[in-house]
């Protein structure tokens with residue numbers, strides 16, 4: 001039987017709190033040992049009913065406590081969590097994947113320390129097929145994201161361009177460009193585009209459209225891939241989570257599935 005891996009989570013919001021609860025309920029081969037949050041009182045309330053409460057520690061300390069460090073915090077504190085985890089040679093599982101794109105030196109650093117960076121599929125789908133296609137020739141990869149306008153609120157690109165999401169009355173394209181620029185302009189919104197770029201042909205060639213769409217109630221992502229081996233068109237319609245409408249409910253579930261894959265005897269999907 002595979003040895004048990006310990007898990008630490010940075011952030012106890014829509015993703016982190018859900019994931020922490022699931023791990024506390026018991027997952028074969030994984031044990032939650034530490035978490036970090038900003039509001040310590042709120043974190044204590046979240047952890048109050050746990051069967052085995054994890055230690056509440058600072059962001060940089062997560063890496064000292066566990067084999068796997070899951071980042072589930074705002075992109076602004078990504079580096080603090082990532083650098084410590086990679087320096088200690090841990091398995092680093094990022095949620096704020098958009099924050100990884102401009103920091104690819106972390107991958108080189110991980111190579112030196114023996115750390116691994118495991119990007120979960122998150123709120124997206126089909127990264128197994130994209131990775132397979134990218135082993136051969138790929139002509140193009142595009143992703144179209146449609147969100148209820150309030151789910152885009154506060155994105156730096158919209159602020160810089162004077163776009164008021166609350167004034168959007170009909171489906172409106174608010175961004176068109178590559179995944180690198182999308183991640184910079186929408187750091188809390190298009191982690192999915194960043195993950196797609198890393199799975200396939202990179203952030204410069206992966207093209208992104210973002211729509212503010214008052215006709216949708218779900219965060220909807222459609223990927224199209226034109227490859228020598230296959231043509232893929234896939235759509236996922238994510239139910240926004242109560243805690244954070246920008247984040248689809250499937251995200252913590254995807255990370256849990258990813259963590260299970262790190263220890264399970266039977267692993268399905270590439």
Ligand SMILES: NC(=O)C1=CN([C@@H]2O[C@H](COP(=O)(O)OP(=O)(O)OC[C@H]3O[C@@H](n4cnc5c(N)ncnc54)[C@H](OP(=O)(O)O)[C@@H]3O)[C@@H](O)[C@H]2O)C=CC1
Pocket residue numbers: 010011012013014015016036037038039040042043059071072073074075077094095096097121122123124187188189191192195243244246247248251
């Ligand atoms: N890869 C993917 O497919 C997806 C990725 N994401 C990304 O995942 C990340 C987390 O998302 P989500 O869970 O919805 O975010 P939330 O805003 O719901 O939660 C963020 C958590 O981080 C904590 N936090 C904030 N600042 C600090 C700090 N300085 N130290 C410790 N903890 C801190 C907050 O603490 P407190 O509660 O005390 O305020 C909160 O618990 C985001 O970057 C988001 O964009 C989201 C959806 C899909």
Ligand SMILES: O=C([O-])CC(=O)C(=O)O
Pocket residue numbers: 123188189190191192193219220238246247248249251
């Ligand atoms: O990509 C993201 O950051 C989140 C998202 O769209 C979703 O959860 O559907």
